Amino acid sequence: MKHLCTIAAGMAGLAASSAWAETLVLTNAEIYTVNEARSWAEALAIGEDGKIRAVGSEAEVLAAAGEGAEIVDLGGRMVLPGFQDIHLHAVEAGVNAVLCPFEPFDTLAGYKATVRDCAGNGDTGAWVLGAGVNMVNLLELHPNPVEVLDALSPDRPVMILDDIGHGAWANSLALQAAGYDTAEDAANGNIILRGPGGRPNGVVLENAPHNLRTLAFPPTRENLEFAYDSLLNAAAELNANGITSISDAGGYWPQGHQEVWDRAENSGALTVRASNAFYIYPDRPLDEQLSELKKLYHNDPDRLVRFDVAKIYVDGILSQATGALLQPYETDLGLPEGEEYGYLYFGKEVLMRAARDLSAAGFQLHFHVTGDYGTRLALDAIAHAAPEAGPHRLTHLYLADPADYPRFAELGAIADLQLAPSAVSKDYEAFIAEFIGGRTDLLLPAGALLAAGATVTLSSDWDADELNPLIKIETAVSRERNGLPDVAAAIEAMTINPAIALRHADRTGSIEAGKFADLVVLSENILDIPLESISSVAIEATLLQGGAVFDAAGLFAD
Numbered sequence: 066m067k068h069l070c071t072i073a074a075g076m077a078g079l080a081a082s083s084a085w086a087e088t089l090v091l092t093n094a095e096i097y098t099v100n101e102a103r104s105w106a107e108a109l110a111i112g113e114d115g116k117i118r119a120v121g122s123e124a125e126v127l128a129a130a131g132e133g134a135e136i137v138d139l140g141g142r143m144v145l146p147g148f149q150d151i152h153l154h155a156v157e158a159g160v161n162a163v164l165c166p167f168e169p170f171d172t173l174a175g176y177k178a179t180v181r182d183c184a185g186n187g188d189t190g191a192w193v194l195g196a197g198v199n200m201v202n203l204l205e206l207h208p209n210p211v212e213v214l215d216a217l218s219p220d221r222p223v224m225i226l227d228d229i230g231h232g233a234w235a236n237s238l239a240l241q242a243a244g245y246d247t248a249e250d251a252a253n254g255n256i257i258l259r260g261p262g263g264r265p266n267g268v269v270l271e272n273a274p275h276n277l278r279t280l281a282f283p284p285t286r287e288n289l290e291f292a293y294d295s296l297l298n299a300a301a302e303l304n305a306n307g308i309t310s311i312s313d314a315g316g317y318w319p320q321g322h323q324e325v326w327d328r329a330e331n332s333g334a335l336t337v338r339a340s341n342a343f344y345i346y347p348d349r350p351l352d353e354q355l356s357e358l359k360k361l362y363h364n365d366p367d368r369l370v371r372f373d374v375a376k377i378y379v380d381g382i383l384s385q386a387t388g389a390l391l392q393p394y395e396t397d398l399g400l401p402e403g404e405e406y407g408y409l410y411f412g413k414e415v416l417m418r419a420a421r422d423l424s425a426a427g428f429q430l431h432f433h434v435t436g437d438y439g440t441r442l443a444l445d446a447i448a449h450a451a452p453e454a455g456p457h458r459l460t461h462l463y464l465a466d467p468a469d470y471p472r473f474a475e476l477g478a479i480a481d482l483q484l485a486p487s488a489v490s491k492d493y494e495a496f497i498a499e500f501i502g503g504r505t506d507l508l509l510p511a512g513a514l515l516a517a518g519a520t521v522t523l524s525s526d527w528d529a530d531e532l533n534p535l536i537k538i539e540t541a542v543s544r545e546r547n548g549l550p551d552v553a554a555a556i557e558a559m560t561i562n563p564a565i566a567l568r569h570a571d572r573t574g575s576i577e578a579g580k581f582a583d584l585v586v587l588s589e590n591i592l593d594i595p596l597e598s599i600s601s602v603a604i605e606a607t608l609l610q611g612g613a614v615f616d617a618a619g620l621f622a623d
Contacts, residue, residue, distance in 0.1 A: 087113045088130040089611060092123050094139040095590045098576040099146050099560050103553065109144070110134065111582040115610030120576055137620060143590040145556065146575050147309025147583035147607060148534040149563035152431075152460045152481055152524035154315045155303070155339075156322045159295020160282065161226075161528060163189065167197035169228040173206040173213070180217045180225070192281045193218050196226040198234055200268055200385075209260035210234055211267025224277045230529050231382050233274035240265050243276050254347030254378070254410045256387070271381050272347050272410065275317060284321030293325040300329075300336045304615040306532050307585035307604040309337060310563065310573060314431065314460070314526075316342035316376045323361055323372055330370045336614040338369050338583070340567045342376035342431050347410040351419055359426055366569065373568075375428040377419060377446075378410045380439035383463055383500050388436030391466060395502050407436050413445075420446035429568065430457035437464040437507075444472045452477065458566055460524065463497075464507055465514070474518030479566040481522045482511050484541045484548075485531040512547040515554065522566055523549075523558040534559050538591065539599040552592050552599070582611040586620065 089111040096106040098120060108126035110118040119129035127134070165183035168175060176198065184193045203210055214223045214236035222239035226232070240246045245257050245265050254272030257265050269277070282288050303311060315322065323343075329335040343358050345351070364373040381387025386394050387408035394405055411419065424430055430450055432443035440462060447457045458479035473480050487493060494505045515521045523541055525532050538555040541548050549555045564574025573583045588603040605618040613621035 088118060088134040090126055090130050090134045090136045091144065092126070092136055092138055094142055094144045094586075096120065096144040096576060097556070097590075097592065099556060100575045100577050106576070109576060109582075111611040115581055115612065117576060117578050117580055117582050119578055139586060139620065142605065143587040144576070145307075145585050145587065146560040146564075146573065147585050147609070148307045148559045149310040149567065149574065150303075150308050150524050150527070150532075150534070150559075151312040151458070151479075151522055151563045151566050152314045152483070153311055153527040153532070154529070155299040155311060155313045156292050156296050156325065157315045158299045158302070158528035160292060161196055162295070163194070163291070164226065165189075165193075165195035167195050167225060167228075169197055169199040170202045171198075176203070176206070177213060177217060180214065180223070184218050184221065184223075190287075191221065192239070193221050193223040194225070194281060197228050198225050199229075200227050200232045200234070200270070203234060204258075204268060209266045211237055211240070211260070211265065214267060222281070224274075224281050226274060226278075229382065229384065231274070231385055231387070232268060232270045233277055235267055235269060235277060237267075239277060239280070240267070240269075242280050243273070245269060245273065256408070270385065271387060271408065272378070275344070275346070276348070279317060279319045282320050284319070284324070289321055289325060292320070292322055293328060296325050296329055297334060301615075302532065304336050304607045304609075305604065305617070307534060307587075307607050307615075308532075309583040309585070309607060309609050309614075310567060310569070311337055311339050312374060312431070312567060313339055313341040314376055316344040316374075318343050318358070318361060326370045326372075330368065335369050336609055338567075338569070338573065338609070340371045340373060340429075340569070342374035343372065343428075344376045345378075345419060345423070347378070351415070351422065355422055355426060358428070362427060364427060366572070373427065373429055374431050375419075375423040376431045376433070377416070377423075378433040379416065379443050379446075380410065380434060380436050381408045382435050383497055386500060388463065389434075389439040389442070390436045390464070390501070391438045391441070392504075394500055398500065406438065409439070409442070413442060416442060416446050417449045420450040424450035424454040424457070427454055429454055432457070432459045433461060434459050435461050435463040437466045437469070440465040441469055444469055444476060444478060447476050447478050456520070456566060456568075458522075461526075462514075463509055464501070464504060465510055467507070467510075467513070470510070470514055470517035470519070473514060473520075478519070479522060479562075480511075480514045480519040481524050481566070482509050483524055483526045483530055484509060484511060484537055484544065485525070486536065486540050487530065489540060489544050506546070508547070510547045511541060511549055512544075515549065520562050520565060521549070521558050522563045523555065524563070533600070535587075535591065535602055535604070536600045539596060543596055552596070556591075582608055584608040586618075588618075
């Protein structure tokens with residue numbers, strides 16, 4: 066049966082067929098449609114073009130399907146629209162897997178041993194590459210850690226990424242390759258920490274690691290082949306978690322990742338929809354970037370892949386005291402004068418111009434913000450942006466001033482947050498309190514933003530955090546403060562709301578006739594079990610346009 070062949074066969078006819086030559090009917094199911102009425106159904110029919118033909122009672126659907134339909138009895142399982150994750154790092158997740166893993170809070174001797182092992186690994190090419198070091202811990206162990214790497218790897222450049230995605234440890238060869246050995250301190254997104262004599266001490270933060278990654282992973286044939294395999298592996302992991310639509314928020318276009326996405330779609334191997342981002346580099350002229358990105362932009366709604374989003378970092382992160390705040394960080398941190406309010410990637414006027422120019426070119430804006438001042442600036446930028454390119458969105462949102470909550474609805478801005486268990490734990494809150502004091506009461510205000518009328522989405526930031534949507538649903542609803550009100554609201558935040566954010570709610574995000582059959586099949590009805598049991602529910606199948614791209618239970622086997 067054509068529906069149940071590999072998804073590659075189905076992709077070739079994405080928009081081609083309108084004839085109902087064959088129909089697949091799912092029966093004996095608890096189907097939560099997430100349509101406007103939030104209605105339930107017990108059956109649905111899928112046409113050969115991958116679109117839903119009918120939804121309703123079994124009798125209604127069988128009548129609409131006609132004779133000869135293929136019938137799959139789901140045995141009372143739950144069916145939802147496929148989950149959608151609008152902030153993750155699909156290609157990077159695979160690429161990161163090749164990097165030598167470091168224990169974040171290791172001893173200096175432990176770090177050295179891992180570097181030695183990593184330097185003996187020829188799989189990383191000309192560079193020695195690793196990830197996982199906690200930079201605060203490293204600097205407490207050694208004030209000038211470039212010396213450590215220079216002694217261990219004097220002949221190969223070394224880049225070891227941190228454990229939170231905003232820093233890197235590099236040796237002198239790597240620093241020289243990026244020009245960081247002679248760079249002056251400037252408000253260009255690159256933070257270069259310094260040691261004796263004002264020389265770089267080997268730790269660079271914020272935008273600076275991205276430039277190192279570009280040098281370590283140039284778009285050679287070998288690197289693009291590896292990135293392609295990484296993407297396919299990531300897509301399989303996404304499907305196993307019931308995810309059918311994403312936005313890849315990495316967007317490091319100088320590495321050529323957009324090429325592997327297009328290749329995957331053109332070869333029929335892609336098993337997710339994707340509305341992907343291009344990262345805007347704060348240390349490159351905006352006009353030059355915009356000229357290049359206009360050539361790479363594409364937004365064909367009939368394709369699985371679109372590159373139509375501009376990813377703009379406004380600030381850094383709270384745990385590095387680089388998130389931009391309205392009130393200063395705690396005095397105990399001893400921050401230098403001028404740094405007590407955090408850090409901005411772009412000056413305010415440059416940020417506003419970037420929002421205007423990028424949105425005028427058709428790019429949807431995706432702002433990284435963690436501090437309340439960063440949030441305010443992003444909202445100001447959206448007020449300057451072309452609304453027809455929206456809805457524009459803010460992601461992370463660790464802090465926002467309550468006075469700015471209503472602005473989300475006023476501007477039509479999407480509030481995207483990651484409510485992984487680690488992000489809402491008491492331990493994490495106590496850790497962040499060291500930086501912002503009592504303002505932890507306002508951390509990750511998902512519930513307050515929803516109550517203020519914002520369209521709220523829950524994403525993962527994978528592979529930096531937990532991918533499984535069911536874990537996030539349980540966490541978001543069970544949260545004591547600023548959680549989502551109920552499971553239904555959390556489902557919306559991972560289905561129809563992200564579909565709105567990704568500008569394809571007319572095609573996906575709910576189970577309605579005429580929309581694509583992007584679906585997930587769960588072992589139990591998560592609206593009818595104890596909240597603490599949701600994370601244990603099995604994801605048994607995932608369908609993209611009616612084709613099974615994951616089928617752990619063998620429900621759709623020939």
